[in-house]
Amino acid sequence: MSGERELMEAVRSAAELIVSSEYVIALTGAGISVESGIPPFRGPGGIWTKYGEPPPDQYQEFLRDPKGWWERRLKRELEGPTGEMVRKIYEAKPNLAHKALAELEEMGILKSIITQNIDGLHQKAGSKNVIEIHGNIYKLRCISCNARFDRDKFEIKELPPLCPNCGGLVKPDVVYFGEPIPPDMLNASLLEVYKCDCMLVVGTSAVVYPAAGFPIAAKRRGAFLIEVNPYETSISHICDVVLREAAGKALPLVVQEVRRLLARR
Ligand code: APR
Numbered sequence: 001m002s003g004e005r006e007l008m009e010a011v012r013s014a015a016e017l018i019v020s021s022e023y024v025i026a027l028t029g030a031g032i033s034v035e036s037g038i039p040p041f042r043g044p045g046g047i048w049t050k051y052g053e054p055p056p057d058q059y060q061e062f063l064r065d066p067k068g069w070w071e072r073r074l075k076r077e078l079e080g081p082t083g084e085m086v087r088k089i090y091e092a093k094p095n096l097a098h099k100a101l102a103e104l105e106e107m108g109i110l111k112s113i114i115t116q117n118i119d120g121l122h123q124k125a126g127s128k129n130v131i132e133i134h135g136n137i138y139k140l141r142c143i144s145c146n147a148r149f150d151r152d153k154f155e156i157k158e159l160p161p162l163c164p165n166c167g168g169l170v171k172p173d174v175v176y177f178g179e180p181i182p183p184d185m186l187n188a189s190l191l192e193v194y195k196c197d198c199m200l201v202v203g204t205s206a207v208v209y210p211a212a213g214f215p216i217a218a219k220r221r222g223a224f225l226i227e228v229n230p231y232e233t234s235i236s237h238i239c240d241v242v243l244r245e246a247a248g249k250a251l252p253l254v255v256q257e258v259r260r261l262l263a264r265r
Contacts, residue, residue: 007243007245007250007253008253010241010243010244011243011250011257012257013240013241014200014241014254014257015254015257015260015261016261017198018104018109018200018254018258019258021197021224023195023196023198024109024111024196024197024198024199025110025111025112025114025192025193025195025196025198025199025200026112026114026200026201027116027199027202027204027214027215028101028113028115028116028117028204029115029117029206029211030117030204031204031229031230031247032095032098032115032117032203032247033092033095033117033119034203034247035095035097035248036093036094036119036121037088037091037092038085038088038089039084039088040205042207043231044231047084047085048081051080051081053177054082056178058177058178059176059179060178062171062176066160069160070159071159073172086137089137092119092121093124094121094122094124095248096248096249096251096252097202097203097246097247097248097250097251097252098121098122099125099252100254101113101122101125101200101202101251102126102127104255104258105126105127105128106126107259107262110127110200111192111195111196112129112130112131112192113127113129113131114189114193114211115130115131115132115133115134116133116134116204116208116211117132118135118136118137118173118174119137120138131185131189131192132173132185133181133185133186133210134175135172135173135174135175135182135185136173136174137151137172137174138150138151138152139151139172140154140170140171140172141172141173142163142166142168142169143168143169143171144163144168144169145163145166145168146182146183146184147163147165148173151172181210189210189211193217193218194221196218197222197224198223198224198226199215199223199224199225199226200226200228201226201229201235201239202227202228202229202247203228203229203247204229204233205233205234206235207234212235215235215239216235216238219238224241225241226239226241226242226243227239227241227242227243228245228247228251229244230244230245230246231244232244
């Protein structure tokens with residue numbers, strides 16, 4: 001963790017880049033929800049660190065036997081490693097980092113958030129333009145027509161559940177290992193990466209593609225990168241500013257400094 005002086009210097013530099021940019025976006029990962037009580041996947045306290053990564057063919061396992069998959073799923077959603085994470089997600093509330101990004105959007109500065117998180121906490125904090133590239137735990141999705149449904153409002157009449165629109169297979173909206181990113185989310189993300197001239201990279205280890213490639217693509221196009229992460233990551237070295245701090249502490253300081261700079265204009 002950096003000293004207070006270094007942190008404040010980095011906060012000032014980050015705020016200056018933000019106010020001098022035209023199109024600021026954020027890429028967020030599990031780390032932004034750690035202070036809401038949801039464990040990350042990797043690094044200290046990560047569930048994959050504790051239990052090991054899940055099989056890379058989770059999606060193929062679903063496709064092999066969707067009925068059997070759903071029968072097992074309905075019996076033991078809250079068991080095992082992901083069960084621990086699911087319980088924490090259901091209990092979680094947005095933290096100061098989520099609220100700081102919602103404030104930046106409210107100020108007309110942050111144009112969008114591409115999140116790898118499935119917890120819906122950005123929306124609960126008030127953010128409107130959120131692209132959930134790995135899906136949302138509270139939704140179901142048809143893998144044929146990509147229609148999404150509120151999980152609580154979708155009546156499961158048979159197993160596997162079928163899409164009321166096209167009869168296709170319905171699964172949780174959460175994107176599993178081995179599953180293609182839904183095309184609408186991927187296209188929306190790529191457009192934002194293309195348009196941005198400044199990207200806040202918050203709470204991600206930047207190891208899972210395609211999201212991990214977004215900061216690199218933005219940098220290649222000349223965008224500024226600002227990393228918010230208490231630990232070094234595989235993209236720290238290409239970032240213009242690094243806030244080596246928890247997001248819940250660093251982001252409110254950045255918003256405060258942005259407000260100060262805007263007031264001086
Ligand atoms: N504030 C900011 N960052 C934090 C904090 C915090 N308080 N606590 C931890 N971090 C950082 C860690 O240092 C790590 O770099 O958050 C990052 C979390 O990394 P991962 O657990 O790998 O999460 P993420 O990058 O979102 O994973 C990407 O992998 O398992 C898949 O689909 C899953 O969406 C997930 C994807």
